[in-house]
Amino acid sequence: MMRRSCLAVCFFVFCAAILLAGPAEAKVYIDIDSPTFQKFPIAVTDFVALGGSGDPEISAWFAAEMGRYLQMTGFFSLVDRKAFLEDPSSSGITADKIRFDDWTAVGADYLVKGGFQEKQGTMVAEFRLFDTVKGEMLVGKRYTGKTADRLSMIHSFLDEILMALTGERSPLDTKIAFVMKKGKESDVYTVNFDGTGLTRLTNERSIVMLPRWSPDGRSIAFTSYREGNPDLYIYKVDKRETRRITGFKGLNLCGCWSPDGGKLLFTLSYVGNEEIYVVDLGSGRLKRLTHNFDIDVSPVWSPDGTRIAFVSNRSGSPQIYVMDAEGNNPARLTQDGNYNTSPAWSPRGKKIAFDGSVDRHFQIFTINEDGTNLNQLTAGMEECESPSWSPDGRYIAFSMRRGDRIRICVMNANGSNIRVLYEGHDNGISPAWSPRLR
Amino acid sequence: MTGSMGIGSRNDGGFRLRGMLVISFLLHTLMLSILLAMPMIPSPKLTFGPTYSVQLVSSPEVFRPDRSATSLAREIGGVAREKPVLLKNRMEAPPPIKTIGIRKERTEEVEKAIEKLRKKVAASSAAPSSPAKPQAQKDVAAPASSANQGNVDVKMQAYYAALWARIKGQWALPKGILPGDNLEAVLHARILGNGTLKEADFEKRSGNRFFDDSALKAIKKAAPFPPLPEWVREGSIEIGIRFHSLEAR
Numbered sequence: 206m207m208r209r210s211c212l213a214v215c216f217f218v219f220c221a222a223i224l225l226a227g228p229a230e231a232k233v234y235i236d237i238d239s240p241t242f243q244k245f246p247i248a249v250t251d252f253v254a255l256g257g258s259g260d261p262e263i264s265a266w267f268a269a270e271m272g273r274y275l276q277m278t279g280f281f282s283l284v285d286r287k288a289f290l291e292d293p294s295s296s297g298i299t300a301d302k303i304r305f306d307d308w309t310a311v312g313a314d315y316l317v318k319g320g321f322q323e324k325q326g327t328m329v330a331e332f333r334l335f336d337t338v339k340g341e342m343l344v345g346k347r348y349t350g351k352t353a354d355r356l357s358m359i360h361s362f363l364d365e366i367l368m369a370l371t372g373e374r375s376p377l378d379t380k381i382a383f384v385m386k387k388g389k390e391s392d393v394y395t396v397n398f399d400g401t402g403l404t405r406l407t408n409e410r411s412i413v414m415l416p417r418w419s420p421d422g423r424s425i426a427f428t429s430y431r432e433g434n435p436d437l438y439i440y441k442v443d444k445r446e447t448r449r450i451t452g453f454k455g456l457n458l459c460g461c462w463s464p465d466g467g468k469l470l471f472t473l474s475y476v477g478n479e480e481i482y483v484v485d486l487g488s489g490r491l492k493r494l495t496h497n498f499d500i501d502v503s504p505v506w507s508p509d510g511t512r513i514a515f516v517s518n519r520s521g522s523p524q525i526y527v528m529d530a531e532g533n534n535p536a537r538l539t540q541d542g543n544y545n546t547s548p549a550w551s552p553r554g555k556k557i558a559f560d561g562s563v564d565r566h567f568q569i570f571t572i573n574e575d576g577t578n579l580n581q582l583t584a585g586m587e588e589c590e591s592p593s594w595s596p597d598g599r600y601i602a603f604s605m606r607r608g609d610r611i612r613i614c615v616m617n618a619n620g621s622n623i624r625v626l627y628e629g630h631d632n633g634i635s636p637a638w639s640p641r642l643r
Numbered sequence: 644m645t646g647s648m649g650i651g652s653r654n655d656g657g658f659r660l661r662g663m664l665v666i667s668f669l670l671h672t673l674m675l676s677i678l679l680a681m682p683m684i685p686s687p688k689l690t691f692g693p694t695y696s697v698q699l700v701s702s703p704e705v706f707r708p709d710r711s712a713t714s715l716a717r718e719i720g721g722v723a724r725e726k727p728v729l730l731k732n733r734m735e736a737p738p739p740i741k742t743i744g745i746r747k748e749r750t751e752e753v754e755k756a757i758e759k760l761r762k763k764v765a766a767s768s769a770a771p772s773s774p775a776k777p778q779a780q781k782d783v784a785a786p787a788s789s790a791n792q793g794n795v796d797v798k799m800q801a802y803y804a805a806l807w808a809r810i811k812g813q814w815a816l817p818k819g820i821l822p823g824d825n826l827e828a829v830l831h832a833r834i835l836g837n838g839t840l841k842e843a844d845f846e847k848r849s850g851n852r853f854f855d856d857s858a859l860k861a862i863k864k865a866a867p868f869p870p871l872p873e874w875v876r877e878g879s880i881e882i883g884i885r886f887h888s889l890e891a892r
Binding site: 232233234235236237238239240241242243244245246279280281309314338339370371372373553599617618619621 | 815884
């Protein structure tokens, strides 16, 4: 009896299993590995005059500048105005007066609209960002200021758009320092991310090399020949004063500030060959990190300060190495190429940019900090050198040289969207990207 | 266990051994039943391996070739180019107005492909017997229908390929805004007979809201889809779409 009921239970379970298994339909999964568009398609319409009548030139100016700055980030492609279906006379700048289908039909995922009102030199401007697929406003702002300062309103709303769609502000609050040579003299200059605001900082009137921003953006360390020897100096940006840090015989080459700003990595050659040292800026205490008969230069800290990347020719050719912060356990990072130099550690970690020789031309590369995923970002006959990361790790500044024509350029960290910030026939080298300055 | 029983009590060993054998048989049957029933317990993530994976890359005539990151990376990674071409020129996504044209063409091509398949189905008398037969049933109960099943799978693939091309064609996500890690978002979508997107929601979020937003937006923009093939008996299909960030970083 017992046995039978047991058997019955088992049979029931078995049958149930088969019955259940029957209708269990396998779901099909489609895998999509890469987006077709690597930029957000966005449309910007002419701004409307809110108070009734307004200067049509300003109306177009807002749209043009907004579009220009969106493109500058490298994350947006502007939908051609000729494709717009919307009738500007009947549409408004609020969600209930926008036919979003008109915008999705022309391929715009996002839409920027706005309006302005000008009175006696004072400008009130409204900016709105819409998601055309969801049919809703993502962010809207009203700014009031002088008419002359209206570009700063564009900058502010650009940050709002980028925060909403990418989670990070634009690098418009940073500067790129570089060395500009005029005749036999050079100095440190800065330029903004949009190519404006070229400014001379130092007044060295001698050979200047390797400017490096402190993490708080208040100081720039560099190497200068002002007293005949390449010594290490720090320039205080707000006080406009320069202080010598080290003046050992031979090279005193600027390297990198520690993430807390308390120490400075640099290279000295007074022992007979180039070795990497760290100096504590508070106590002035010096510590030697490399002990090698070969050249060790260009040290940079990892963002967490636990490791140091540097260039050494201990394997016969200049290559990038990584060691711990105490100078122990050096390991070769770059295996390809016969001349790799100028390492720059991404502020977001994981990647190191450097320049390397390809067919006798220097190009910018990135490599993961574990030595994988080597990527050549630039190509061509120009010498692309001295990469420096933006503080958000999304862009890289570098110098581009061909003959006597020098450019300071920025590009997105994947090598796209190269833009020239400064171009000259004398010299513009060694760009260094500042931290965020506000 | 049976061994010790045998040594302990030889007299009625025969009977006990048989009893134990029966119990053992019952236990085994029970275990087997549980094992068979196991796949029916819904996994919380629902990312268990699909019984047939859609090989989409092998039908180039249905959609245009992928002109995205990999080919570009390869281009950049190769030897130095002869002309000093600024990379931005090559990175530009095609202007969206163009896309619409391309999308329409593609849709027409896909429609043609589906139409062709429909004719084929009509021609072969055996085909309509069991469309979209469940996989598990195929294995356990109806091995005879597997030939037809394969046929249907192939035909359905053309439709999946069309979905793939449409959704991928609408996916916009700039490089460089994602963290370095690989992300995966899995969405499910229900498509009605006339191609309308009934619902689309997340089965698994990637943890990065910008990535997730772009994935959901791609599906919504891709709708409406081509009408389902008429031999799909159910009024709608449910599919999963997995978005990966591997090449979008």
